[in-house]
Amino acid sequence: MRFDDRLDPLLEEIAQRIRTCTKCPLAEGRTNTVPGEGPQHATMMLVGEAPGSAEDGSGRPFVGQSGKLLTETMASVGMERENVFITNIVKCKPPDNRDPQEKEIGACAPYVLSQMDSISPIVLVTLGNVSYDFFSTTFYLPKKQVGEVRGKVFRLHSTACKYLIPTYHPAAVIYNRKLLPDFKEDLKKAERYLKVQW
Ligand code: URA
Numbered sequence: 001m002r003f004d005d006r007l008d009p010l011l012e013e014i015a016q017r018i019r020t021c022t023k024c025p026l027a028e029g030r031t032n033t034v035p036g037e038g039p040q041h042a043t044m045m046l047v048g049e050a051p052g053s054a055e056d057g058s059g060r061p062f063v064g065q066s067g068k069l070l071t072e073t074m075a076s077v078g079m080e081r082e083n084v085f086i087t088n089i090v091k092c093k094p095p096d097n098r099d100p101q102e103k104e105i106g107a108c109a110p111y112v113l114s115q116m117d118s119i120s121p122i123v124l125v126t127l128g129n130v131s132y133d134f135f136s137t138t139f140y141l142p143k144k145q146v147g148e149v150r151g152k153v154f155r156l157h158s159t160a161c162k163y164l165i166p167t168y169h170p171a172a173v174i175y176n177r178k179l180l181p182d183f184k185e186d187l188k189k190a191e192r193y194l195k196v197q198w
C-alpha cells in the first residue's frame with residue numbers, strides 16, 4: 001500500500017454527522033450539538049462527559065464553570081487550549097445535568113472513537129469517571145474509579161493514540177478544591193508525555 005492511499009475521516013465531516021444526529025433521545029432536548037473543537041493535527045485530546053447548559057447554548061465544549069477551571073489549569077502548566085482537541089463522550093446535553101445513560105453512550109461512542117482515529121493524538125486525557133469508564137471498557141484497562149487511576153499512564157496498543165492518562169473532572173475539582181494539585185500535576189504529566197519517545 002502506498003501511504004498516500006490513506007484517507008482519514010476529517011474532523012469536520014464527523015462534526016457534520018453529529019450536528020444532524022438523532023441516534024438517541026438526547027437529540028430532543030438539545031439546543032446545539034457539541035462536537036468538540038481543536039486542530040485536526042492536535043497531539044493532545046481531552047475528553048469530558050457531556051455538554052452542560054453553557055455548552056448546549058454555544059455549541060462549544062467546556063465554556064462554563066468547569067471550562068473556566070480547565071482552561072486556567074491547562075494554561076498554568078503550559079498547555080495551550082488552542083492546540084488541544086477538546087470533546088466529550090456524548091455530544092448532546094442530558095436533561096437536568098444527569099449522567100449520560102449507557103444506551104446514550106453506546107449510540108454516541110462511534111463519534112469520539114472516529115475523532116480519535118482522525119486526529120491520532122499522542123496523549124488522550126480522560127476527565128472524570130464517565131470518560132475513563134468508557135475508554136477503560138474500550139481498551140481493556142482496569143475497571144477502577146478515577147481516584148484510583150488518576151495520573152497513571154496507560155500505554156495504548158492502538159495505532160490511533162499512544163498514551164491514555166486519566167484525571168478528575170474539573171467539576172469535581174470545583175466541588176473539592178483539595179483535588180486541584182493532583183489535577184494540575186496530571187495535566188502537567190500529560191504535557192510531558194507529548195515529548196516521550198517510543
Ligand atoms: N462538563 C463536561 O463534561 N463537558 C463539557 O463540555 C462541560 C462540562
Ligand code: SF4
Nearest residue numbers: 021024027092107108
Ligand atoms: Fe447523536 Fe450523540 Fe446526540 Fe445522541 S448524544 S443524538 S448519539 S450526537
